[in-house]
Amino acid sequence: MLRSLFPTAARSYSTVKITAAKPVDGFVGAIGNTPLIRLNRLSKETGSNIYAKAEFMNPGGSVKDRAALFVVKDAEEKGLIKPGGTVVEGTAGNTGIGLAHVCRAKGYKCVIYMPNTQSQEKIDLLRMLGAEVYPVPAVAFENPENYNHQARRHAESLENAVWTNQFDNTANRRAHIETTGPEIWDQLDGQVDGFTCATGTGGTLAGTARFLKDKSGGKTKVFLADPPGSVLFKYIKSGGTLIERGGSSITEGIGQGRVTDNLQPDLELIDDALQIPDEESIKMVYRLLDEEGIYVGASSALNVVAAVEMAKKLGPGKNIVTMLCDGAYRYQSRLFSKKWLASKNLADAIPSHLKKYATLD
Numbered sequence: 001m002l003r004s005l006f007p008t009a010a011r012s013y014s015t016v017k018i019t020a021a022k023p024v025d026g027f028v029g030a031i032g033n034t035p036l037i038r039l040n041r042l043s044k045e046t047g048s049n050i051y052a053k054a055e056f057m058n059p060g061g062s063v064k065d066r067a068a069l070f071v072v073k074d075a076e077e078k079g080l081i082k083p084g085g086t087v088v089e090g091t092a093g094n095t096g097i098g099l100a101h102v103c104r105a106k107g108y109k110c111v112i113y114m115p116n117t118q119s120q121e122k123i124d125l126l127r128m129l130g131a132e133v134y135p136v137p138a139v140a141f142e143n144p145e146n147y148n149h150q151a152r153r154h155a156e157s158l159e160n161a162v163w164t165n166q167f168d169n170t171a172n173r174r175a176h177i178e179t180t181g182p183e184i185w186d187q188l189d190g191q192v193d194g195f196t197c198a199t200g201t202g203g204t205l206a207g208t209a210r211f212l213k214d215k216s217g218g219k220t221k222v223f224l225a226d227p228p229g230s231v232l233f234k235y236i237k238s239g240g241t242l243i244e245r246g247g248s249s250i251t252e253g254i255g256q257g258r259v260t261d262n263l264q265p266d267l268e269l270i271d272d273a274l275q276i277p278d279e280e281s282i283k284m285v286y287r288l289l290d291e292e293g294i295y296v297g298a299s300s301a302l303n304v305v306a307a308v309e310m311a312k313k314l315g316p317g318k319n320i321v322t323m324l325c326d327g328a329y330r331y332q333s334r335l336f337s338k339k340w341l342a343s344k345n346l347a348d349a350i351p352s353h354l355k356k357y358a359t360l361d
């Protein structure tokens with residue numbers, strides 16, 4: 001007799017331990033609750049646990065899905081937008097991508113102003129997600145043609161439209177006080193010795209720092225990680241007295257020319273600041289790929305370099321946490337192009353045994 005293909009008695013499978021998440025409600029329900037990845041090689045090298053929050057696993061592909069959801073929810077709660085309305089934002093990319101997804105899921109139109117220095121991949125993706133995109137010249141915040149001011153004016157010119165103002169709308173940092181911070185705390189059972197990340201709006205650093213400092217009674221150390229060209233490193237180092245402009249970085253989405261309203265209330269929580277040269281960030285993009293199998297953008301790599309520096313400063317045996325903000329897919333035509341890196345004098349930043357990964361022209 002033929003044996004049944006579907007025997008009724010349960011077979012015994014050898015399975016790995018499963019902690020499967022329950023179904024969630026729509027796109028917005030899938031935001032957050034990202035894994036915390038222990039970076040094994042770097043942990044071994046430093047003698048501390050280097051943990052990185054896998055924000056590239058958010059459904060829109062970046063840490064900014066969290067802020068996008070919170071600024072839209074905030075506008076809804078305040079009655080600033082009604083069904084069928086328009087969300088307008090100035091964004092270097094990831095907030096726009098998060099907003100474009102959230103707007104599609106909630107039935108809003110989405111208009112994005114961005115500096116025209118951003119990668120083509122991000123602009124293309126925004127348009128594919130149904131957003132109206134305006135790349136505009138990258139000018140300083142003080143200039144009325146800065147992309148944020150253009151976004152505000154656009155929203156003001158429409159009925160039923162809101163400028164979500166991610167830089168100074170503190171619903172952004174609230175996303176991290178209410179989600180990122182609690183997730184990290186829970187994932188490490190409250191054993192968080194250090195947290196570091198770079199800032200764009202400052203929402204991630206400020207919100208996460210606020211929660212972790214409050215929960216740990218001030219014990220969790222917080223370091224700002226900054227790229228060249230940003231004013232915050234010197235500002236923090238000088239105790240909030242020096243704003244010095246100059247320099248630039250190939251990292252996208254981070255670096256700031258002013259103290260935003262998202263960062264301001266939590267400045268006193270920042271224990272120290274680290275400035276990470278682009279050479280180190282590029283090298284870490286390649287190391288993370290080669291040693292950990294993790295494919296992330298330059299801001300994530302910068303964060304990991306900062307986490308390693310923090311581990312060295314705090315001494316061994318600590319749990320240090322940072323953020324993997326987005327995947328490298330959004331920048332691959334740059335980060336994995338020998339020609340592009342050479343044009344930024346960064347070709348030599350790739351260690352020679354890792355040059356094989358720079359496969360694009």
Ligand code: PMP
Binds near residue numbers: 198203
């Ligand atoms: N990394 C990337 C790639 C980003 O797009 C952003 C946001 N602009 C950040 C880091 C910084 O996040 P936040 O705005 O919360 O400071």
